[in-house]
Amino acid sequence: MTEWDEARGIQAAKEDPDGFGALYEAYVDRIYSYIYHRVGNVHDAEDLTSRTFYRALAHLPSYQDKGIPFSAWLYRIAHNLIANFHRDRKRRSVVALDELLAGSAPEHHPEALAEARDDATLLQAAIATLDPGRQELLVLKFAEGLSNAEIGVILGRSEGAIKSLYHRTLLQIRKEMQERGLKLA
Amino acid sequence: MIAACGSYGAGAEPISYRKRFLRNLRALGVIRTRPEEFEGLEDAMLGTMSPVAPSSGFRSRLRDNLALAARQRSVGLAVEYPAPVRQGIILGLSAGVAAAMVALLLILWQSRRSGATR
Helix, strand or coil: CCHHHHHHHHHHHHHCHHHHHHHHHHHHHHHHHHHHHHHCCHHHHHHHHHHHHHHHHHHHHHCCCCCCCHHHHHHHHHHHHHHHHHHHHCCCCCCCHHHHHHCCCCCCCHHHHHHHHHHHHHHHHHHHCCCHHHHHHHHHHHHCCCCHHHHHHHHCCCHHHHHHHHHHHHHHHHHHHHHCCCCCC | CCCCCCCCCCCCCCCCHHHHHHHHHHHCCCCCCCCHHHHHHHHHHHHHCCCCCCCHHHHHHHHHHHHHHHHHHHCCCCCCCCCCHHHHHHHHHHHHHHHHHHHHHHHHHHHHHHHHHC
């Protein structure tokens, strides 16, 4: 959805109850994917995705594009709901590896698949050692494909701070992987 | 502005002096923006964190529920996320049990009164 389409879509949603559907269709996949990677299972991802869009609908009349794109606004709502979710349930934000690997290209050689699962398991284990903020950064960067600037808007930090945090995060993961004995080509 | 940015290929976007300067430094190997030792790690994370799509059933259910909620909002009703079914069942059962206990107490009290007046 281009910026112009988004602005029109938002205005239409404010004026017409059926207009919110277009915004929903434009962003539901991205928001769901982001939430899924943060909570690790389908049930909670569906619940929080629903809550995100219900909250967006309820607060849509007060939304104004003051330098924060609508997508970033949605991500922020999701981010806050996820934070509440983790606080209330006291869970660690561990990604469900089996469900992630189910979406990857199938390997016919069982040993290759087992090795791939092991490497992915080690990587997931290394990521799980990160604090939630760094995990979220990785999800926004790799699962959502957002730039440092866009991530900064969502997390309320400068682009430079995000870039620096990203660099330190990669160093930490690399260190974890090396300690676990995994070398990446 | 275009002339100041220097030459560039047809159809390419003009680049700033800063970007040209950094590109030249990278070409000389003076600086790296993407350390080689991170390339494998980033590729691995790209493969692990691929986008996940919701089921079509969930998408359509939520779309329909949101459309209903939007119409409710348009007539002045508050938009609230539906309470989980389990909570509703528990609340309903609790209310039913409480009502049954009150009714039982009333029946017992009535029967005692009618027994006392005989």
